[in-house]
């Protein structure tokens with residue numbers, strides 16, 4: 001029990017602003033634990049996204065930069081190429097990464113930038129009121145699809161891991177979830193693997209995490225976890241989509 005409640009050195013004492021049952025705080029803790037375990041805190045720059053995690057820089061004992069809508073992979077590219085010794089944690093939600101920043105993430109992956117992308121997929125635009133995102137399921141009700149997402153009008157869900165895995169350069173791509181203890185453990189391992197690969201100069205990695213947004217899903221926190229297990233992860237299957245040496249040389253590696 002002591003281990004579970006021990007605050008990692010990578011987090012400060014501020015109370016987080018997230019809603020009860022939100023996944024962002026869970027992932028923040030895992031990131032901080034991992035940076036401490038790998039002794040990377042001193043050389044990490046955390047890139048905060050737009051969306052509910054816009055204030056992530058309030059909580060981490062790392063250096064920070066705030067990227068505009070969708071631009072985190074481009075900012076990460078510049079930081080890493082100019083300072084190859086840094087560890088870059090590029091953190092984005094699905095509205096940010098899969099809508100505003102689709103071009104940036106595709107090209108950063110295709111170039112094989114040596115960065116770690118943590119992608120929080122909660123199937124809505126959380127911060128701005130639960131609007132439909134590219135990741136919203138067909139039939140899912142949101143504030144801008146009150147009768148459910150209609151694929152004839154709004155298209156089908158965008159599958160980021162599957163899409164990026166069609167490019168040759170990425171070193172590691174995995175989709176995990178926060179809905180059970182087993183999946184929490186897998187998520188923590190995936191984050192650790194991503195940071196470790198970056199520290200060893202192995203190239204681009206992305207961990208997509210299916211994460212609850214009870215507030216905008218209109219559910220209690222336990223119901224939200226069940227919905228991930230029973231519905232969301234059917235559309236977004238968990239697993240490893242790439243785990244092999246990149247087919248291109250990692251650029252500007254230390």
Ligand SMILES: Cc1ncc(C[n+]2csc(CCOP(=O)(O)OP(=O)(O)O)c2C)c(N)n1
Pocket residue numbers: 050051052053069092093094095096097120122124125126127128133
């Ligand atoms: C009225 C309005 N439209 C668009 C934006 C741009 N914007 C900032 S945050 C956000 C939602 C981000 O959602 P996501 O990336 O999924 O992150 P989450 O909040 O779900 O963690 C949008 C659309 C804005 N701030 N205000």
Ligand code: SF4
Pocket residue numbers: 017018019020021022023024052122126127212213214215216
């Ligand atoms: S609106 Fe959703 S994503 Fe945003 S803090 Fe609340 S639960 Fe988390």
